[in-house]
Amino acid sequence: MENKLELSDPSLQSENKDVPTIYGCPDNEFSAEADASSLYNAMKGLGTREKAIIDLLTHRSSQQRRNIAGAYKKLYGKELINAMKGELKILISGHFEDVLIALLKPPEVYDAEQIHHAIHLPLTDEDMVINIVCTRNNVELNAIKKAYTNLYDKDLALDISSHVHSSTFFKNLITTTLAANRDDDFDSEENDLEHVMVAVEQAKWDARALYDAGPKRWASDSTFIPLFTGRGLVHLRVVIQELEKLLDMPLEKVLATHLHGDVEKFLERFVKFVKNKHAFFAEILYKSMKGLGTDNRKLIHTIVSRCEKDLDNIKQQFEAAYRKTLESFIIGDTSGYYKQILLALSGYVYQQSEEDIPDLSESDSEGDN
DSSP, X not given: OOOEEOTTOGGGSOSSOOOOSOOOOOGGGOOHHHHHHHHHHHHHSOSSHHHHHHHHHTTSOHHHHHHHHHHHHHHHSSOHHHHHHHHTTTTSOTHHHHHHHHHTSOHHHHHHHXXXXXXXXXXXXXXXXXXXXXXXXXXXXXXXXXXXXXXXXXXXXXXXXXXXXXXXXXXXXXXXXXXXXXXXXXXXXXXXXXXXXXXXXHHHHHHHHHHHHOHHHHTTOGGGHHHHHHSOHHHHHHHHHHHHHXXXXXXXXXXXXXXXXXXXXXXXXXXXXXXXXXXXXXXXXXXXXXXXXXXXXHHHHHXXXXXTTTHHHHHHHHHHHHSSOHHHHHHHHOOHHHHHHHHHHTTOOOOOOGGGOOOOSHHHHSOOO
């Protein structure tokens, strides 16, 4: 009889149950038309309109915000995004505007736009591509591909192959992941691993195959691509645990020692995500703000894309890893309404101070990678 790991086995459990920081408005209290009217009045009003906009949008789900945008167009004959960009331009300049616009877009459209930007830079932003492609489930990847085609009239995988200035093996890893053929336990992890049974013998076989081949072949032998891009996350977590027993050291250390370049980056980032996704995103946030300058694109994308999924868990991992709160980093690295909306999305209560007004110079004083 085939040995299987039970669902109670710690190796099959995700770090913690996902806890968001944004829950949205209860359905019985939500009115897209009323919210659209509130936003219209806020944009026409004086003094406290920015706070009203922040309070409303950060207490609505992504779907609710899109419903509000639809109601706004129906009521006032104008796209909500265009209204904000036009009528509030002086007040929502820079990164505050970037956050507002991101909040009003479907997640798959926002992801598709970030990938497009990343692969059309003079030097490909491999981190952004990895951060999106390697952390989305099959349904999400298919939605991103469809959105990309609708936006740019191009196939995403083909566009990556044409524009990414990286190794062939790296592009193969990315495009094969985009095929969205990962085993279903990827999705099951998000639902407390219900009905998931992982064959421990298969995981051990995969770990032994990787160990016998050695790291150099992981980065050159196409036979390993299906393992990295097709196995479910629960299965891969067991593979990594078994492989680390054979190696007698963390897999990330082995990758850093024996591999270099884009493939090492892909495998190292993916291994970190598989082992602890909340720590993975905490590291992205930390790196976006540490040192001089701020990588605002990654900061905004991570907070907006995780606030309705698991940002509360990420906050805890951030503090555990870096001995400072995410709140303190945001306050230290951002300003004005941009700071306020990031804090609100992250589940923090922030009182506006005089130094936050006006909010007109943030885009000039901070980096925008």
